[in-house]
Amino acid sequence: NDPTFVEAARRLAENAMLAESDDRKRVVHLYRRLMGRAPKAAEIDVLLSLQRAQAGAFKADRGAAERLVSVGESAREGSLNISDLAAWTMVASAILNLDETVTKG
Numbered sequence: 001n002d003p004t005f006v007e008a009a010r011r012l013a014e015n016a017m018l019a020e021s022d023d024r025k026r027v028v029h030l031y032r033r034l035m036g037r038a039p040k041a042a043e044i045d046v047l048l049s050l051q052r053a054q055a056g057a058f059k060a061d062r063g064a065a066e067r068l069v070s071v072g073e074s075a076r077e078g079s080l081n082i083s084d085l086a087a088w089t090m091v092a093s094a095i096l097n098l099d100e101t102v103t104k105g
Helices: 003-019 023-035 041-060 062-069 082-096 099-103
Strands: none
Touching (some): 023 099, 041 062
16 A cells, blocks of 8 residues: 555554554444444454454564554554554554445445
8 A cells, every 4th residue: 555545544543542442342443433334243353353363463573563553754653562553554454445435435
């Protein structure tokens, strides 16, 4: 993705992580913000699976997490775990790239 969209996904992830401590609630938070609706149970499950896979990958490769959360001009939220932030950035990016988000029709 374009750096602007990566940065937007990171900022959305930061907002969700700061607003909610529960992973399911974070997905709902992102969905409502981006789509204007609550996600279906199956959508939550898919995104939580993505989050877990990404969290594992970023914990194994902290450098990749650092590079991802450093994209863009805005400073990242320093209180958040970098690997978790990178994983949630990927979740936010996935939602941003859904046809439903792009077309909103």
